[in-house]
Amino acid sequence: MGLVTGCNEQNDTPTVDQNPSSLQSSLPFQHYLPLGYLAFDLLIQDMNQDQKKDIVLVDHGKNQSQVLFQKDDGQFLGSPFSNALGFHPGNLIPWNPDEGLFVSGGEGTNTIRGLKWGGEVFDVVSAVSIRSPRFVEELHWPGWGRSVVSSPYSLDQIDILKGYDPLSGKGESHEMVPLAKNRPSIREPNRLTLADINNDGIEEILMALRISKEIMVVRYPGSSLKKKIKKPVAEVLATNERWAMPNNIGVLDVDRKNGLDLLIPDEVMPGMLHILMNDGQGAFKEAPDIALPEQQGAIAIEAAVEETPDHRSRGLVVLSSIAGLTLYEVTEAGLAAPWRSWTIPNQRGRAAHRIEITDLDHDGEMDLVALYPKGLWVVEGPLVDRFEEMAVKGFRLSTD
Numbered sequence: 001m002g003l004v005t006g007c008n009e010q011n012d013t014p015t016v017d018q019n020p021s022s023l024q025s026s027l028p029f030q031h032y033l034p035l036g037y038l039a040f041d042l043l044i045q046d047m048n049q050d051q052k053k054d055i056v057l058v059d060h061g062k063n064q065s066q067v068l069f070q071k072d073d074g075q076f077l078g079s080p081f082s083n084a085l086g087f088h089p090g091n092l093i094p095w096n097p098d099e100g101l102f103v104s105g106g107e108g109t110n111t112i113r114g115l116k117w118g119g120e121v122f123d124v125v126s127a128v129s130i131r132s133p134r135f136v137e138e139l140h141w142p143g144w145g146r147s148v149v150s151s152p153y154s155l156d157q158i159d160i161l162k163g164y165d166p167l168s169g170k171g172e173s174h175e176m177v178p179l180a181k182n183r184p185s186i187r188e189p190n191r192l193t194l195a196d197i198n199n200d201g202i203e204e205i206l207m208a209l210r211i212s213k214e215i216m217v218v219r220y221p222g223s224s225l226k227k228k229i230k231k232p233v234a235e236v237l238a239t240n241e242r243w244a245m246p247n248n249i250g251v252l253d254v255d256r257k258n259g260l261d262l263l264i265p266d267e268v269m270p271g272m273l274h275i276l277m278n279d280g281q282g283a284f285k286e287a288p289d290i291a292l293p294e295q296q297g298a299i300a301i302e303a304a305v306e307e308t309p310d311h312r313s314r315g316l317v318v319l320s321s322i323a324g325l326t327l328y329e330v331t332e333a334g335l336a337a338p339w340r341s342w343t344i345p346n347q348r349g350r351a352a353h354r355i356e357i358t359d360l361d362h363d364g365e366m367d368l369v370a371l372y373p374k375g376l377w378v379v380e381g382p383l384v385d386r387f388e389e390m391a392v393k394g395f396r397l398s399t400d
Helices: 383-392
Strands: 004-007 014-016 030-034 041-045 054-059 064-070 076-078 089-096 101-106 111-117 122-129 133-140 146-152 157-162 173-178 193-195 204-209 214-218 234-239 250-252 261-265 272-278 284-291 298-307 313-321 324-330 340-344 354-358 367-372 375-379
Touching: 041 089, 041 354, 041 367, 054 089, 111 133, 234 284, 250 298, 250 313, 261 298, 298 354, 313 354, 313 367, 313 383, 324 383, 340 383, 375 383
Parallel strands: 004 076, 089 133
Antiparallel strands: 004 014, 030 375, 041 054, 054 064, 064 076, 089 101, 101 111, 101 133, 111 122, 133 146, 146 157, 157 173, 193 204, 204 214, 214 234, 250 261, 261 272, 272 284, 298 313, 313 324, 324 340, 354 367, 367 375
């Protein structure tokens, strides 16, 4: 991984950062890549079908997106900026990426958009009216076809377009799922998490509600725990007054026994990580909390599983706070063994707001991509070894 070559916002002419030394350090497995603009969200996707994962960045404030193409030498080449996502875009998801088809949410345009990638920029192929959709996810429910679900900005609902077709912008139906009986309410969802929590092969829609201190779930209407229902409804899955503005959900089978467990970090002090253990049927029991570094709240969390050199599985949990990025190693013993952790400090007030754990360079090791206010930090795996080395050497990330 190395120097980013980008595009000038005024003329879309490719330019090269004239201060490459700012991207170098004594630890060659990590690289901070300045962007020059405030990226809100990211998508890691092979955009030009060259078998290399690229990074798509969404700029919420300037209403644009840009692709960083990964090159043979590990450097990235920036595409021209695209404004097809519209006013105040949220995230971008692949739909049929081999055919260049993507979907985005745009709260400022009140539309979910079907987008066609043309090699340099996106073009709008459809737009369907939905109230303030900030985040979108693809949903797979039996009998519903391919659907898209969105969480809006500052509204107590989610929206599902059943049988959605991005090319036409049409769906079989629009299901608005209120999060409260008496509306408006304080139940405003953030990013949605889709996961099969009751081991029936069907994913549920999960969301953390920071003000009401709840985790809510929307289940497939044909498989309610209580009775069959015709329309999807939102239920409170878990709540605790001790939680301090939970706003994100990490998903990991902590003990490798009963399916996916939930990791709920406080977003503000006292800064605890709450662990909800699954009984295998989608009911959860709270385990002892883990105190986050300096008891600062976490604004982003990501979890993944990788195979160790001795062919065991281990969980990787990365959290971002103003104290830094913290990696937890979760062995097959789950909660029966302490979680080793390492924190890499960053500059105060410049915490990463999006994290991805993925094999970015196709070497078989999980890598880390962390999105900061005006840059990307890439750490090449194996992450446990890398974080341990950085912690031992007292490495501190500079995002200037």
